[in-house]
Amino acid sequence: MEFKNLLIETAAGVATLTVNRPQALNSLTSEVLTELGCALYELEYDPAVKVVIVTGAGEKAFVAGADIKEMSAMSSYEGHRFAVKGQHVMMAMEKMKKPVIAAVNGFALGGGLELALGCDFIYASAKAKLGFPEVTLGIMPGFGGTQNLARLIGPNKANELIFTGRIITADKALAWGIVNEVFAPEELMDKAKETAAAIAGVGSLGVAYAKDAIANGLNMGKEDGFRYEASLFGVLFATDDQKEGMGAFVEKRKAAFKGK
Ligand code: CO8
Numbered sequence: 001m002e003f004k005n006l007l008i009e010t011a012a013g014v015a016t017l018t019v020n021r022p023q024a025l026n027s028l029t030s031e032v033l034t035e036l037g038c039a040l041y042e043l044e045y046d047p048a049v050k051v052v053i054v055t056g057a058g059e060k061a062f063v064a065g066a067d068i069k070e071m072s073a074m075s076s077y078e079g080h081r082f083a084v085k086g087q088h089v090m091m092a093m094e095k096m097k098k099p100v101i102a103a104v105n106g107f108a109l110g111g112g113l114e115l116a117l118g119c120d121f122i123y124a125s126a127k128a129k130l131g132f133p134e135v136t137l138g139i140m141p142g143f144g145g146t147q148n149l150a151r152l153i154g155p156n157k158a159n160e161l162i163f164t165g166r167i168i169t170a171d172k173a174l175a176w177g178i179v180n181e182v183f184a185p186e187e188l189m190d191k192a193k194e195t196a197a198a199i200a201g202v203g204s205l206g207v208a209y210a211k212d213a214i215a216n217g218l219n220m221g222k223e224d225g226f227r228y229e230a231s232l233f234g235v236l237f238a239t240d241d242q243k244e245g246m247g248a249f250v251e252k253r254k255a256a257f258k259g260k
Helices: 030-044 076-095 111-118 133-137 145-153 155-164 170-175 185-200 204-217 222-236 240-250
Strands: 006-011 014-019 051-056 061-063 100-104 107-109 121-125 129-131 167-169 181-183
Touching: 006 030, 014 030, 014 185, 030 076, 051 061, 051 111, 051 185, 061 100, 061 111, 076 111, 100 111, 100 185, 107 111, 111 129, 111 145, 121 170, 121 185, 129 170, 133 155, 145 155, 167 170, 170 181, 181 185, 204 222, 204 240
Parallel strands: 014 051, 051 100, 061 107, 100 121, 107 129, 121 181
Antiparallel strands: 006 014, 129 167
16 A cells, blocks of 8 residues: 555565654654554555564654644544544554564654554664653643553653653653663664564564563453463464474574464
């Protein structure tokens, strides 16, 4: 499918999905959200793709939020629909079998930070700036940010960031546990691709089931989470990848996983 606002490049199992509206700092219109939903669906079912990296076009921004010009004219009903539409995109990334890495190359504000938080983990450029300025616009985060941030770093730090609308540096986001690592701007994409390639080289079913166990287990009590983990673990013993992975270890050779 052709996209007006996205670029997708796939090489060696790693798809790079770039939000490409640099003239508006890659802000998320309703159209961009539709395209993101379609692109994620395509990537999920593309056998050539094992890992996805999400980033923003240009030097300045990852994504500077939902498009304020479009939102400014919305009714209450339209605002609700827009929030739910964005949440569908975040949920699609969480539910995907394939890992999704955010490479935050610049401003990740509002809906942009929510897009990054919807990914499985975040790498950031040293020049990235992150925050939830929604309260300065008289609104609040609506693409899952209150839920994902509070679950990630706990309610107290999430409260401070969201209530103040302050924009923080990549280093502070690292110290707060929002991003996993900070890299020099020119290194960010290489580092994200290096990690993506490492993930693309292991058993993709093990990765998919681990992602499922972590994401769904967080919504369960611990005993149910343990039970869920054990059942997924058991299913992996019915796969060719388990036989190949363990067989290769015993035979002292590199495993050739097929993802089945
Ligand atoms: N929406 C629309 N256009 C934007 C946005 C945005 N979020 N961010 C930047 N732009 C546009 C600017 O209007 C400008 O366009 P133009 O040249 O046509 O005037 C262009 O991008 C370049 O931006 P600036 O000239 O402002 O660049 P600066 O370097 O001076 O400033 C900033 C960069 C600080 C990032 C600044 O652009 C800014 O503050 N942007 C807005 C950031 C923001 O508030 N984001 C949060 C938006 S609210 C949100 O995301 C809610 C999500 C949940 C929605 C729930 C459903 C209702």
